[in-house]
Amino acid sequence: ETGVTQTPRHLVMGMTNKKSLKCEQHLGHNAMYWYKQSAKKPLELMFVYSLEERVENNSVPSRFSPECPNSSHLFLHLHTLQPEDSALYLCASSQTSGTGEKLFFGSGTQLSVL
Amino acid sequence: GENVEQHPSTLSVQEGDSAVIKCTYSDSASNYFPWYKQELGKRPQLIIDIRSNVGEKKDQRIAVTLNKTAKHFSLHITETQPEDSAVYFCAGGSGYSTLTFGKGTMLLVSP
Numbered sequence: 766e767t768g769v770t771q772t773p774r775h776l777v778m779g780m781t782n783k784k785s786l787k788c789e790q791h792l793g794h795n796a797m798y799w800y801k802q803s804a805k806k807p808l809e810l811m812f813v814y815s816l817e818e819r820v821e822n823n824s825v826p827s828r829f830s831p832e833c834p835n836s837s838h839l840f841l842h843l844h845t846l847q848p849e850d851s852a853l854y855l856c857a858s859s860q861t862s863g864t865g866e867k868l869f870f871g872s873g874t875q876l877s878v879l
Numbered sequence: 880g881e882n883v884e885q886h887p888s889t890l891s892v893q894e895g896d897s898a899v900i901k902c903t904y905s906d907s908a909s910n911y912f913p914w915y916k917q918e919l920g921k922r923p924q925l926i927i928d929i930r931s932n933v934g935e936k937k938d939q940r941i942a943v944t945l946n947k948t949a950k951h952f953s954l955h956i957t958e959t960q961p962e963d964s965a966v967y968f969c970a971g972g973s974g975y976s977t978l979t980f981g982k983g984t985m986l987l988v989s990p
Contacts, residue, residue, distance in 0.1 A: 769922075796975055807883070808923070808968065808980040820976040855922070859975060865911030865930060866975045870922040 768792040771856050771871035779879055780846060786874045788839040788856030796861045797839040798868065799831060802853040814839065815861050846878045881906040883971050885981025893989055898959050900984045902969035903951045909971040911978070912945060912952045918965045926967075927954070959988045 768791040778784050790797060796815035800808045813820040814833035821831075828850075830842040839856055853873045859866040882905040892898050904912075913928035929936045929943045929952065936943050940959075945952040952971075956963055966985050972978035 805888075805982065807982050808970075810976070810978070813976045815975055861975045865913070865928065865972075866978060867913065867925050867928065868915075868923075868978075870924070872922050 769856060769858055769869050769871035771854075771874055773874060774872065775875045775877075777877045777879065778843070778846065780848075782846075783842070783844045785843065786841040786854055786856075786876075788841075788871055790837055790839075790856075790858035790869070792858055792860075792869060794858040794860045794869070795836055796859045796866070797833060797836070798857040798859070799829075799839065799841050800855040800857060800870075802855055802873070808855070811841075843876075846876075848878050851876055851878045881909055881971055881977060881979040883969060883979045883981045885969050885984060887984060888982065889985045889987070891987045891989065892959050894959060894961060896959055898956045898963070898986055898988075900954045900967055900969070900986070901951060902953070902971070902981050903949075904971040904979075905950065906971070906973070907947075907950065908973050909977075910973050912943070912969065912971050913978075914943060914954050915968045915970070915980075916965045917968065917983075923968060956986075959986075961988050961990055964988045 799811040812831040832840040855873045856871040857868040885902045910931035915923040916926045917923040942955045966983045969981045
C-alpha cells in the first residue's frame, strides 16, 4: 500500500456522460498529479497541483477538468469524452523538494469510453 | 521541453543473465533521473533514481549510470529473476512539473 488511493478502479462511460475520478493520498505530500497512460506511449503528465499552484499540460483537452480542494484530495472531472480518451488514469503524489520528485502512484482508473 | 528516448522496447533474457536498458534525454537542464517498475496490472513504483551530481548509483542487483556529457543514462539489472519481469520506465526532468517519461521497456525473464 503506497498511501495513494484511486476510485473507481474501472469506469465505462458513454461520450455524453459526466463522471469524476477521485484520488486521495495519506502520505502528507504537498503535490498531486494526474497522468494518462496509453498503450505504447510514455506516461503523459496532465495536471499538477503543488503548494496551491496548478500546472497543466497545454495539450490536454478542456473536456478534462481537475479539482484539488486540499493537499490530500484530487479529482478529475470528465465530460463529453472521446473514444481515444480510453486509457489508464494514474494519480500520484510527492513531496516537492526542488531537486527531483519521487512520485508515489495510485493503482489507477481504467477508463473505457464507448 | 524535455524529450526522453528509451531502448529497447522489449528485452528478453534468461534467468541469471544481466539486463541493460538505455535512455537518452535532450534538455541539459535536467538533473533528476528516476526509474520506475510497473508489473502487469499494478502501479508504477520507483526502484532507483540518480541526480546529475552523481555518475553511478547501486542498490543490490540494480544500478544506474549517468553520462551528462552524452545525455544518456542506463539501468543495469544483474542476476535477473522471473520476478524482475515488468515494464521499466525511465524519466528525466528538473522539477516537479517537468518530469518526462520514456515509452517503457518490457523486460521478460525466462526461468
